[in-house]
Amino acid sequence: MIGFASALNLISDTSESPDGPDTQHPEDRTLWSDAMLAAAILAVDPAGVGGALVRSFPGPVRDRWMTGLTGLLPEDMPVRRVPLHVTDDRLLGGLDLAATLRSGRPVAERGLLVQADGGVLVLAMAERAEPSSVARLTATLDTGEVAVERDGFALRHPSRFGVIALDEGVDWEERPTPGLRDRLALHLDLSDVSVREAAVSGIPFDLIAIRRARDALPTVTIDDPSVEALCGTALALGVESLRAAILAIRVARIHSALCGATDVRPEDAAVAARLVLGPRATRLPMSEPDPEEPEAPEPETQSAEPDQPDPPSSPDRDETESEQTERSLDRPLEDQVQDAAAAAIPLGLLAMLQADARRRTAAAASGKAGAAQIVQRGGRPMGSRRGELKPGVRVAVLDTLRVAAPWQRLRRREISETETSPRVLVRPDDIRLTRFKRRRGTVTIFAVDASGSASLNRLAEAKGAVELLLADCYVRRDEVALISFRGAGAEVLLSPTRSLTRAKRQLGVLPGGGGTPLAAGIDAAGALAERIVKQGRSVSLVFLIDGRPNVGRDGLGGRERAQQDAEEAARQIALAGFPALVVDMSARPQPASRELAGKMGAIYLPLPRADSRTLSRAVQAATAGA
Amino acid sequence: MAAVFPFSAIVGQDDMKLALLIAAVDQSVGGVLVMGDRGTGKSTAVRALAALLPPMPVVQGCPYNCDPAKTAEGCVSGCTYRDAKSKPGSMSIPVVDLPLGATEDRVVGALDLEKVLAHGERAFEPGLLARAHRGFLYIDEVNLLEDHLVDLLLDVAASGENVVEREGLSVRHPAKFVLVGSGNPEEGELRPQLLDRFGLSLEVRTPTDLKTRVEVVRRRDEFERDPAAFVEKWQAEEQKVVKKIQNGRKRIAQVAVPDAALERAAEICIALGTDGLRGELTLIRSARALAAIEGKKTVTDRQLRAVAPTALRHRLRRDPLDESGSTARLDRVLVDVFDREGAAA
Numbered sequence: 022m023i024g025f026a027s028a029l030n031l032i033s034d035t036s037e038s039p040d041g042p043d044t045q046h047p048e049d050r051t052l053w054s055d056a057m058l059a060a061a062i063l064a065v066d067p068a069g070v071g072g073a074l075v076r077s078f079p080g081p082v083r084d085r086w087m088t089g090l091t092g093l094l095p096e097d098m099p100v101r102r103v104p105l106h107v108t109d110d111r112l113l114g115g116l117d118l119a120a121t122l123r124s125g126r127p128v129a130e131r132g133l134l135v136q137a138d139g140g141v142l143v144l145a146m147a148e149r150a151e152p153s154s155v156a157r158l159t160a161t162l163d164t165g166e167v168a169v170e171r172d173g174f175a176l177r178h179p180s181r182f183g184v185i186a187l188d189e190g191v192d193w194e195e196r197p198t199p200g201l202r203d204r205l206a207l208h209l210d211l212s213d214v215s216v217r218e219a220a221v222s223g224i225p226f227d228l229i230a231i232r233r234a235r236d237a238l239p240t241v242t243i244d245d246p247s248v249e250a251l252c253g254t255a256l257a258l259g260v261e262s263l264r265a266a267i268l269a270i271r272v273a274r275i276h277s278a279l280c281g282a283t284d285v286r287p288e289d290a291a292v293a294a295r296l297v298l299g300p301r302a303t304r305l306p307m308s309e310p311d312p313e314e315p316e317a318p319e320p321e322t323q324s325a326e327p328d329q330p331d332p333p334s335s336p337d338r339d340e341t342e343s344e345q346t347e348r349s350l351d352r353p354l355e356d357q358v359q360d361a362a363a364a365a366i367p368l369g370l371l372a373m374l375q376a377d378a379r380r381r382t383a384a385a386a387s388g389k390a391g392a393a394q395i396v397q398r399g400g401r402p403m404g405s406r407r408g409e410l411k412p413g414v415r416v417a418v419l420d421t422l423r424v425a426a427p428w429q430r431l432r433r434r435e436i437s438e439t440e441t442s443p444r445v446l447v448r449p450d451d452i453r454l455t456r457f458k459r460r461r462g463t464v465t466i467f468a469v470d471a472s473g474s475a476s477l478n479r480l481a482e483a484k485g486a487v488e489l490l491l492a493d494c495y496v497r498r499d500e501v502a503l504i505s506f507r508g509a510g511a512e513v514l515l516s517p518t519r520s521l522t523r524a525k526r527q528l529g530v531l532p533g534g535g536g537t538p539l540a541a542g543i544d545a546a547g548a549l550a551e552r553i554v555k556q557g558r559s560v561s562l563v564f565l566i567d568g569r570p571n572v573g574r575d576g577l578g579g580r581e582r583a584q585q586d587a588e589e590a591a592r593q594i595a596l597a598g599f600p601a602l603v604v605d606m607s608a609r610p611q612p613a614s615r616e617l618a619g620k621m622g623a624i625y626l627p628l629p630r631a632d633s634r635t636l637s638r639a640v641q642a643a644t645a646g647a
Numbered sequence: 648m649a650a651v652f653p654f655s656a657i658v659g660q661d662d663m664k665l666a667l668l669i670a671a672v673d674q675s676v677g678g679v680l681v682m683g684d685r686g687t688g689k690s691t692a693v694r695a696l697a698a699l700l701p702p703m704p705v706v707q708g709c710p711y712n713c714d715p716a717k718t719a720e721g722c723v724s725g726c727t728y729r730d731a732k733s734k735p736g737s738m739s740i741p742v743v744d745l746p747l748g749a750t751e752d753r754v755v756g757a758l759d760l761e762k763v764l765a766h767g768e769r770a771f772e773p774g775l776l777a778r779a780h781r782g783f784l785y786i787d788e789v790n791l792l793e794d795h796l797v798d799l800l801l802d803v804a805a806s807g808e809n810v811v812e813r814e815g816l817s818v819r820h821p822a823k824f825v826l827v828g829s830g831n832p833e834e835g836e837l838r839p840q841l842l843d844r845f846g847l848s849l850e851v852r853t854p855t856d857l858k859t860r861v862e863v864v865r866r867r868d869e870f871e872r873d874p875a876a877f878v879e880k881w882q883a884e885e886q887k888v889v890k891k892i893q894n895g896r897k898r899i900a901q902v903a904v905p906d907a908a909l910e911r912a913a914e915i916c917i918a919l920g921t922d923g924l925r926g927e928l929t930l931i932r933s934a935r936a937l938a939a940i941e942g943k944k945t946v947t948d949r950q951l952r953a954v955a956p957t958a959l960r961h962r963l964r965r966d967p968l969d970e971s972g973s974t975a976r977l978d979r980v981l982v983d984v985f986d987r988e989g990a991a992a
Contacts, residue, residue: 109748127760152834156788157748163690163787168746170753170775173760199833203685243868245861252861261853264686266864419752419760426763519835 064093067183077211099140147186259303506542508535539570540586650874655884672895677846697742741782789828
């Protein structure tokens with residue numbers, strides 16, 4: 022149990038020295054003991070809490086957590102693993118060819134979503150899972166059933182399970198889809214947990230406690246003040262989704278049941294806030310982090326610390342509890358719940374809030390929006406064609422069967438009666454192969470000059486132009502990314518996304534002012550383009566420039582140097598062969614810009630003559646080169 | 648699914664509930680699109696509505712939900728269900744779920760594999776489009792629907808007919824349904840052609856005031872703890888909604904749309920510069936449905952004004968990126984059209 026004091030302690034630690042090595046130690050314990058607590062809660066009612074998002078690289082810590090969890094699950098509870106590029110056949114189910122051929126009638130195969138009923142579904146590399154697969158999964162979480170309308174089957178299988186989403190994302194941008202995150206109550210980050218610690222301490226509850234809690238859960242009640250406290254805390258932390266509040270209530274109930282209580286007590290609500298609401302926070306409960314705060318909890322820290330590693334084993338439990346209840350009485354419930362949640366607010370958020378105001382807007386918006394998903398639009402089946410069976414091809418089973426089916430009587434007559442014949446006679450002629458049209462997603466990268474000259478001139482118009490171009494991407498279902506360059510360097514404001522709502526939002530808050538580091542802008546766009554191409558997608562670049570660079574690659578002023586650097590950067594774009602479009606938005610188009618576009622191998626378009634249609638056509642031309 | 652969360656127990660989201668009621672009263676308004684934040688009860692509302700829809704007469708046993716009042720020509724070629732002098736049957740207006748991952752053969756219908764395998768017989772097995780005929784077709788996460796299915800839906804929705812030509816089968820059957828879609832715009836955009844298909848479109852947001860949020864959470868919690876009791880508790884409210892829909896459907900034929908209302912609708916559409924007649928038609932139809940729900944005999948400015956945003960916002964000559972802009976434009980036009988006159992009158 023982590024009390025209020027250590028909660029504040031956490032905040033003060035991080036705000037004073039976010040990455041001081043000394044502060045890591047107590048924090049580890051919190052993260053790990055919370056993770057273990059979360060495992061116990063999950064084990065009681067996997068479907069009820071939706072599951073857990075476990076952010077960490079694969080390794081002993083995560084393994085230890087998984088072992089801890091599975092150790093608490095009943096033996097007969099199914100645990101199924103969903104591979105990264107799961108097909109709909111495996112996920113939802115479909116025709117079981119072997120059984121169908123054996124029995125001579127269509128036999129359905131149950132997909133992973135059905136097999137996991139009553140248990141746990143482990144989603145590997147959840148941050149890279151196809152959004153469409155994730156959507157099938159979340160639909161099942163919502164409705165409690167798997168709807169199969171496939172391969173001639175119309176089936177409804179009830180299925181309830183919890184999802185363990187293993188998130189191996191590298192940076193904050195790489196995360197599972199917002200829809201999935203929203204539905205999983207417990208968000209854990211094990212990245213900073215030390216192996217040593219994970220090896221030492223285990224789950225504070227045993228199988229018997231879990232089973233007892235499972236039985237008691239339906240009778241645990243929650244009173245209105247607790248509901249209000251959790252809802253209020255969610256609101257105070259900027260947690261918009263109502264699902265979070267609903268999940269927090271379920272977690273509070275489970276925690277109460279685990280502790281053998283019959284109703285949700287303040288400490289249960291506090292645990293729920295810490296595990297469910299804290300990690301989802303998009304702002305701190307107070308409008309500004311109070312710098313005075315750290316003073317108060319200092320003396321209490323020592324007393325709280327020894328309590329932490331102790332699992333709340335039964336003899337000490339009552340004492341700890343009563344202690345906490347006493348402390349609770351002095352403060353309104355909602356405050357306590359909020360403080361508990363604050364302890365679990367991701368470090369990134371605190372750092373972010375402490376950064377300067379301009380950066381804050383940009384970072385918060387992208388963080389909240391869930392940032393980039395690697396949206397790999399898979400190829401879609403384009404029907405089937407006649408073909409030969411050889412390794413690597415995908416047989417369109419159903420189509421093959423369909424072709425074969427009408428001939429069965431005839432073929433059966435043809436073969437001699439002594440031969441033992443299979444139920445379905447498939448001839449090579451019948452074989453149909455699935456045709457895929459692999460649509461390589463195109464990403465259009467917008468690099469916008471947001472420098473002082475540009476903003477003075479026509480940044481507003483440029484935004485308008487970008488919106489037009491975005492609209493064009495929207496029609497073509499492309500993804501877009503947004504880079505702005507100004508002052509000393511360039512910044513990726515928006516990683517590739519298909520959500521133009523997000524792109525628009527980013528564009529709206531695009532800050533302007535400062536020098537024109539064109540070289541940095543081109544470099545950043547080139548680097549991003551390279552990453553995208555490596556992922557197997559095609560890319561096109563759109564530069565909106567003012568043509569007068571005055572900041573070089575080194576971040577220092579100087580027109581001549583800046584121009585040279587920009588030209589050098591442009592040549593590299595040409596070398597890489599990325600299709601590009603340079604839109605010159607200066608009031609009087611500069612010959613230098615046209616030259617630059619030439620070096621880049623880009624189409625040059627002076628904005629004064631560009632209306633929406635010209636722009637749209639130009640982008641299309643640039644993309645067609647991809 | 649055992650118990651369904653009651654429609655009337657959904658806190659707030661009045662626009663969404665009204666749009667669904669309007670579509671239930673007059674299915675010709677042409678579909679409802681609900682986009683918005685996660686966890687706002689979008690799909691809950693649609694699934695809840697299914698339980699409240701009145702029965703409709705059907706030809707007994709017809710897998711295409713045919714209307715006995717219509718001639719057999721409207722149905723699938725060689726329809727045999729009418730021949731038997733059976734009594735007309737009845738079924739609840741269907742709400743058919745089109746789940747993600749559905750394959751095309753299940754959507755449009757295909758060769759009945761079982762019959763082929765077991766009896767060597769070539770028979771057509773109707774798909775989801777047939778089941779949704781005269782009812783609703785619901786697509787959750789509509790923005791994630793595969794492109795080829797979207798194309799297919801657009802085609803059928805435009806023609807009101809499903810034509811299957813495959814594996815030597817040639818089947819043509821009526822498929823008129825109200826398309827209901829929901830999704831979260833952050834997961835991906837909707838194709839403009841599909842957007843156009845929806846008569847009504849609205850955006851739902853998570854409530855931000857504590858009281859409403861607490862109420863939502865509390866009701867959800869209550870429902871989960873004892874679904875049966877919760878449904879029972881809301882039974883009376885649900886019946887009111889059922890009555891509303893039934894009365895609305897009954898009364899709608901009698902609701903007069905005076906010339907003044909027609910002119911007003913045209914005026915709004917001209918002022919907004921919406922493309923085509925569809926917007927105007929939807930505006931009038933949904934205003935009439937609203938009047939029927941309210942028990943009014945005539946369509947007046949009030950109804951037109953109430954439904955105009957939902958019927959027209961997504962039809963403004965599009966700058967797809969500028970929703971706030973279109974809302975503002977719409978408000979301005981509405982104030983202009985109504986209040987100017989109102990002041991003069």
